[in-house]
Amino acid sequence: MAREALRATAGLVGLTMGLTACGGGGDSGGPTAGPPRNGGTLRVIGSSDVEHLDTASANSTGSYGLNRTYARTLFGTRAANDFKETVPVQADVAAKLPSRENGGISKDGRTYTVKLRKGVQWNTRPPRPVVAADFVRGFERLCNPASPAGGIGYYTSTIRGMKDYCRGFAKVNAKDPAAIAAYQNEHAIPGVQAKGDDTLVFRLRQPASDFLNLLTLQFTAAAPKEYDKYVPDSPEFRQHTISNGPYQITSYKPGLSYVLSHNPAWRQETDPLRERHVDKIQLTLGQDSADAVQQQLEQGTADLSWDQPVPVTAIARLRRDRDERFNIRDTPSSSPYLVFNTRGRTGGGALARREVRQALQYAVDRTALIKIVGGPEVAEPLHTIIPPGNAGHFASNRYATAGESGDPARCRLLLAKAKAPKDLTLNFPYRIQGTHKRIAESIKENFGACGVKAKLIPDTGGNYYGETLADPAKAREGVWDIAAPGWTPDWYGNNGRSLIQPLFDGRTYGPNSTNFGGYDNPQVNALIDSALTAPDQGRAAGYWQLADQKIMEDAAVIPLLNRSLPIFHSARVQGARYLPTATGYDYTRLWLSR
Structure with a gap:
C-alpha cells in the first residue's frame, strides 16, 4: 500500500479535472473586444x-x-x-x-x-x-x-x-x-x-x-x-x-x-x-436570495455576485441559451463536506466514537446533492479528503453505496452495533444563502432514514465560520454537532499541505482553527510531518495520500461533492x-x- 502511494506525483501532473468547465460563451469575460475602458x-x-x-x-x-x-x-x-x-x-x-x-x-x-x-x-x-x-x-x-x-x-x-x-x-x-x-x-x-x-x-x-x-x-x-x-x-x-x-x-x-x-x-x-x-x-450586503441577486445581474442593475451562486433553476437555461455572461469555472474543492464535532457531549459524546461516524458515512445520498447544486456538469461525488485536481489525490471509496444513493439499512445496522443512542439528536447549523438550506434538508432526511434526528439551525447572522465552527467553546457546549462547510484549497499545484494540515492537524486546534471538529490522531499528525519534510513533491504526495486514507478510516468527515463554480x-x-x-x-x- 505504501509503495503504491509513494508513486504519486504532485505539482501540475494530475491537474485533470473530474468535471468539465464550460459555459455559454467565450472566455473573454464579455462579448466586447478592444482595449480596457477606465471608469465607472x-x-x-x-x-x-x-x-x-x-x-x-x-x-x-x-x-x-x-x-x-x-x-x-x-x-x-x-x-x-x-x-x-x-x-x-x-x-x-x-x-x-x-x-x-x-x-x-x-x-x-x-x-x-x-x-x-x-x-x-x-x-x-x-x-x-x-x-x-x-x-x-x-x-x-x-x-x-x-x-x-x-x-x-x-x-x-x-x-x-x-x-x-x-x-x-x-x-x-x-x-x-x-x-x-x-x-x-x-x-x-x-x-x-x-x-x-x-x-x-x-x-x-x-x-x-x-x-x-x-x-x-x-x-x-x-x-x-x-x-x-x-x-x-x-x-x-x-x-x-x-x-x-x-x-x-x-x-x-x-x-x-x-x-x-x-x-x-x-x-x-x-x-x-x-x-x-x-x-x-x-x-452591498444583505441580499439573501440567490434568485433576487441573479435577477439583478441579468437586468444589469448589479454586476457581480459576492457570495450567492447562480441559482440551480437558472443553470440549464443559461447553458441552453449559450449566454456569454455565464460560465462554469474550474475550482477543484470539497464543497461541501460534512464535519463531525468530536469534542461535544451530545449523546454521551457519540460523535467522538469512530464506529458511530463510520456508520453515518453510509447515510448520505450524493445523487440528491448533485441535483441540488446543478447537476453533473457542476458537481461529482467525492469520497476522499483530497479532491481530484489537487496534489496527492487518489481514487478511493471506502464506504461505497449502490448508485451513490446511500444505504440507510446498513447505517442503522452499524449504529446499532456501535450502541449509538437510539434517540440521538444532532444540532445542525447551516448557512441560509444559496443551496445551503436545501443541502442541509437533504442530509437531515438521509440521517432520519438512519434513525438519527438532525435539528436544523439557520445561521442568520453571517457568523457561521467565525463565531460558530471556529470557536472551540461552542463545540464543547454542543452548539453544533454536524455542519456542512466547504473547503477551497488556499492554493493549487503543490498543495497537499493546504488540504490536510489546516483541516485535520490536531495540534493546531484552538480559536480560529479550521480543524472545526477538533479531530486529532497522532498517526495523521506524524504523516503530516513526514509530508512536510519530504525531499520532493512526489514523496510528499504519497504521505498526503496515506493521511487521507487514515482520516477516512477514522471517518472524521463525510466528503460530499467536488464542485466547479x-x-x-x-x-x-x-x-x-x-x-x-x-x-x-x-x-x-x-x-x-x-
Missing part, C-alpha cells in the same frame, strides 16, 4: 459580511478577493480563465522569484532571501514605501491572541522559532492593543528577519518545497505600523485599514456595505498582478478573469463597457 462603479451584491477582514485572520474565499484589492503579499497568482495559468507562483511585492540558481534559496533549502520591488507605497499621508519590516510585522501578527490566523500551522511548522514565538503570544491580553503591540515589538521570530528596507530573510526548520506558495497567502501580507494601535480585526481596526494595492476602503458599514476607491499611492508599474480600471467598487456577470463587465482561490473574478482586472 462596479456593483457587487450578496448576503453576508466576511468573518475576518484583517489579513492576519481572513480565511474565506470572499475575503481573499477583497483583500487582494488593497493588501499585497510577496508573491501571488495571476487571475485567468485557463485554470493552468492560475497555478504558478508569481512575484508580487518581491522583485523576483528566488531560486537556487539566482541565490535566493540556499543549497540546503532552508534559507530564502527575498528582495523587495521598488516603488510600492502605503496610502498614508504622505505616502511612504512598503519596507521589509512591514512584512516582518505581518508575520508577527499571525498568532496574535485576539484574532489569530486560521492557517497558522502552515508557518509554525515551517519557520524557525515561530512556534515558540506564538506560544508566548498566546499569554498576552487579547483585549489590550498596547500589550499586543508590545509583544510584537519586543519579541522576534528568529526565522523572519529584515535586512535593511529592501531584503527579507526566511530561515526554515527544514526544507519545504511549497514555501513560496505559503508566501502567496493573504495571511502574509505586509502590515503597516499603524495597525499596532488596534486589536487585530476589531471593529476599530476594520475602520482603519491601510492600502498598498490599487484600491482602498473608503467606507465600511459592517454587515451592510463597502466602498472601495482608487488608492492614489498605487502605481501600475509596481504591480505585475493587478490592474485598475473601474473608479469604484460598491459592495457556475458564475455570472452583467453585460457591462468586460475582461473578467477568474481567481479559483477566491471563487470569483479579479475585481482589479475587469472593466465596464459603460
